[in-house]
Each structure stands twice: as structure tokens, then as C-alpha cells.
Amino acid sequence: MPLTVHHRPSPNHGPRPAGATVDILVLHYTGMATAQAALDRLCDEAAQVSAHYLVEEDGAVWRLVDERRRAWHAGRGAWGAAHDVNSRSIGVEIVNPGHEFGYHPFPDAQMRAVTELCQGILRRWPIPPGNVIAHSDLAPDRKQDPGELFDWRGLAMAGVGLWPRAADGPSADGPPVMASMVTDSMVAALLSRLGYSLDGMDLALPLRAFQRHWHPQALGEPADGETIRRLRDLVAQVSAPNPSGTLAQPAE
Numbered sequence: 001m002p003l004t005v006h007h008r009p010s011p012n013h014g015p016r017p018a019g020a021t022v023d024i025l026v027l028h029y030t031g032m033a034t035a036q037a038a039l040d041r042l043c044d045e046a047a048q049v050s051a052h053y054l055v056e057e058d059g060a061v062w063r064l065v066d067e068r069r070r071a072w073h074a075g076r077g078a079w080g081a082a083h084d085v086n087s088r089s090i091g092v093e094i095v096n097p098g099h100e101f102g103y104h105p106f107p108d109a110q111m112r113a114v115t116e117l118c119q120g121i122l123r124r125w126p127i128p129p130g131n132v133i134a135h136s137d138l139a140p141d142r143k144q145d146p147g148e149l150f151d152w153r154g155l156a157m158a159g160v161g162l163w164p165r166a167a168d169g170p171s172a173d174g175p176p177v178m179a180s181m182v183t184d185s186m187v188a189a190l191l192s193r194l195g196y197s198l199d200g201m202d203l204a205l206p207l208r209a210f211q212r213h214w215h216p217q218a219l220g221e222p223a224d225g226e227t228i229r230r231l232r233d234l235v236a237q238v239s240a241p242n243p244s245g246t247l248a249q250p251a252e
Contacts, residue, residue: 003061003116005053010043010064012050012072017087022067024082024089025118025127025160026074028135029145030054031098038095048072051091057106059113067124077139078197079131085138090121094146105149118160130195130238132161133213140209141201148216162237164214164230177225187223190231194238 016022028051030038035056041047042054042064051073054062065071073091082088094114096106106114121127134150136143156163184203192198196206207227211219215230 003113003120005061005063005117007063008039008043010050010071011045012042012048013065013069014072016068016070017084020087022088022090022125023127024079024085024131024133025121025125026085026089026091026133026135026138027114027118027146027150028073028091028093029096029098029147029150030093031096031100031145033097033101035095038093042093051093053091053117054093054095055110055113055117056095057110059109061113061117067121074135074138076142078199079133079138080195083197090125090127092117092121094150096146099144099147103147103149106146106151111151111154115155115158115160118155119158122160128238129156129160129162130234133195134209136209136212137196140196140205144209144212148212148219152213162214162234164233165237177228179224182223182225182228186228187231190228190235193235194231 032038032041039054039062042050050065050071052063052065052067052071054064056062067090070086071091072086073093074085074089077085079085092114094106094110097103118132132155135145136147152161153163155161187207188198188203191206191210194210196209198206207223208220210227210231211221214234215227218224218227
């Protein structure tokens with residue numbers, strides 16, 4: 001069944017800078033008690049926040065800001081070379097009360113809608129798989145959404161984002177790494193190559209963001225050999241950035 005998109009325009013948006021490249025897709029959870037409260041806030045001029053889309057738990061999708069416009073969803077943070085993530089990204093809010101109000105798994109109907117919506121976005125914009133990220137990936141010092149219960153693996157299997165092949169079996173990305181061999185500098189180098197900004201940040205924060213996205217079983221644990229295995233695998237998969245340096249236009 002084709003995805004049905006409802007429209008509720010938010011006033012909170014602006015033009016994308018001339019010459020900007022739209023090459024990042026950021027997924028969030030709403031982190032509010034109800035879907036209606038989240039929708040109202042994203043459309044409240046006084047709140048000064050928005051996203052391009054909101055996806056409810058039953059799979060209903062709301063379009064809030066035109067994809068050609070700069071929505072205000074990412075806030076302070078960075079991914080790779082992008083430090084003004086709003087200017088280069090599409091933002092999708094996914095209804096979930098979050099860690100503050102009773103975090104729970106994302107329903108199947110919601111994940112199907114998120115997957116279909118994201119597949120459409122990727123058809124319209126040249127977003128490489130390595131730039132399909134969590135809000136926590138770009139802001140690990142202040143965000144944790146959409147979190148460790150989000151089905152990142154299922155999304156990647158549907159062609160949206162990356163998942164470490166090493167998580168599902170042996171990898172050919174080098175010899176095994178024993179936990180005793182893992183160093184902070186090794187972890188930091190791989191996290192940075194994947195896209196995390198480490199400037200002035202406790203390494204535990206981007207490591208935890210990585211775990212929420214790509215290694216949830218180890219959330220809060222020190223980096224070990226499996227961490228390095230998954231990091232190496234993902235770094236090997238990361239696509240080259242868009243070389244054009246220009247604002248891509250969505251396909252019709």
C-alpha cells in the first residue's frame with residue numbers, strides 16, 4: 001500500500017544556504033508524552049523547532065516542512081565535515097516517549113512507514129548510506145535518540161543506512177582484535193573516520209552513541225574486540241562524500 005502523507009505545515013524553517021549539499025538523513029524520536037504534543041510543538045512558532053516529517057506509532061506520516069527547505073531539527077552538533085547539519089539534512093521525527101517518558105520498542109507499522117519514507121527520501125536526494133544517522137550520532141554529548149531499541153539493522157537491510165556485516169558473522173576486515181589490544185586511540189580514530197566529532201568530548205560519549213546505533217548489546221560497556229570489528233566493518237562500507245559540493249535537487 002502506498003505511503004499516505006498528511007500535511008501540517010510548520011512555520012519553523014528557512015532557506016538552505018546557496019551551494020549547500022543535502023547529503024544527510026537524521027532520525028529522531030520525539031521524546032514527548034504524546035504524539036499530539038510532539039506535533040503541536042513542531043508546528044509552534046514559539047518553539048523554534050521543526051522537522052521535515054513526523055511518523056506516528058500507527059504508521060501515519062505528517063509532512064511538516066518541504067524537503068527543499070532547512071528545517072530546525074538537529075541543533076548543535078556535527079557529522080563528518082558537516083557542522084551546520086540542518087543546512088545539509090532531512091530530519092524525520094519518530095513518535096516515541098523516549099527515555100524520559102517510558103521508552104519502548106518501535107511498533108512494526110511505524111517501522112514500515114519509516115522505512116518507506118526513508119527509501120523515498122534516498123531516491124530524491126544523494127544521501128550516502130553512511131550519512132543515515134541518529135540524532136545521538138551528531139550530538140552524542142546531549143542526545144540519545146532514537147536509541148538502542150530502534151531497528152537500525154532492519155532499516156539497513158531495506159537499503160536505508162549501514163549495518164556492520166561483522167555483527168551477523170565473520171568479517172574479512174582484518175584479524176581478530178583481543179580486548180587487551182583495544183586502546184582509546186584506536187577507538188577514537190575509527191569513530192572519527194566513521195563520522196563522529198570528538199573535539200573536546202569525553203570518548204565515552206561518542207562510543208555510547210555508536211553502541212546505541214550499531215552495537216546495542218554492549219551499551220555502556222567499554223570498547224572491546226567486537227567494537228573494533230564492527231567499527232572497522234562500517235568504516236570500510238562508508239561511501240565517499242558527494243564530490244559536487246552543490247545543492248542537489250530532488251528527483252521528480
